[in-house]
Amino acid sequence: MAIATCPDGHHSVATDYCDVCGSPIGAPAPTVAAALCPSCGSPSSGRFCEVCGHDSALPTPAARTPEFAPTEIATVTEVAAAPGxxxxxxxxxxxxxxxxxxxxxxxxxxxxxxxxxxxPERRITLRGTDILIGKHSVSQGLQPDIDLGIAPADAGVSRAHATIHIADTGISITDLGSTNGTSLNGSEDLIPARVAVPLQSGDHIHLGGWTTIVVSAESA
Incomplete structure (x- = not known):
């Protein structure tokens, strides 16, 4: 005699309904809806969420708060947009x-x-407090911040011609005793050697045989 098995695992002589529990034999098992993960809300059929890995045996996690409140976000944006x-x-x-x-x-x-x-016109951002103007020289160990020895080089510029000094109080230029001297803003008079001369934004520095350097204050 054939013995049937009901969905709950009971052995039954009857093949339509289980002799033990009365469940229909051969009927499809009822569909059980998957529970939602308490952490991310995704359907999860096991203990660990397949999406975020949350352990359902642990307490439900507290709701996350935004990293910045709306007013804080506006403040950060305003600071970032401030000019340098x-x-x-x-x-x-x-x-x-x-x-x-x-x-x-x-x-x-x-x-x-x-x-x-x-x-071609060259633009150099002046960094630091003392900027050397001159020509590079391996033998003398000179590497000017404003190198006028790059071809086509100005033959009238000395190796260590002048320095620009930048301070909180302003900017100045000092001729270092160059052969041809340094002048400002179209003047025929050379500035005195080894004496700091104040500069303003837009001033023209003339040195060598044809080089003019315009210093300007610009927004960073």
Whole structure:
């Protein structure tokens, strides 16, 4: 005689309903809805959530609070959008007018200086407090912050020509005893050697045979 098994595992002689519990034999098992994970809300059929890994045997986690309150977010945004401090920038150009003045006064290196056929404008952000202007020299260990020895080099610029000093109180330039000297804003008068001369944003520094450097304060 064939023995049937009901969905609950009982053995039954009857094949339509279980002799033990009366459950229908051969009927599909009822569908059980999966429970929701108390942590992330995803359907989870076992102890550990397949999405976030939460252990259902542990207490339900407390609701998370935003990292920033709305007012705090607005404050952070305003700080990030605030403009930065000013920075000093040096713009280096080949100045034909200055070159003509140097040639007219027959400076020490006037006969060796040639005006470059092409000299792209260079912009250098001045970093630190003391910026050396000159030409690089491996033998002398010189590596100027504003290197005017890059081709086409100005033959009238000394190796260590001048320094720009930046302080909280302002900016100044000092000629270091260069051969051809340093002048400002189109003047024919050279500034005294080894004496700091104050500068303002927009001032033109003339040095060498044709080099002009414009210093300007710009928003960082």
């Amino acid at each position: 401090a000013l920075m000093w920038v040096a713009t280096i150009t080949a100045d034909r007018e200055f070159f003509d003045r140097v040639q007219a006064r027959k400076g020490p290196d006037a006969d060796q200086v040639e005006f470059p056929a092409f000299y």
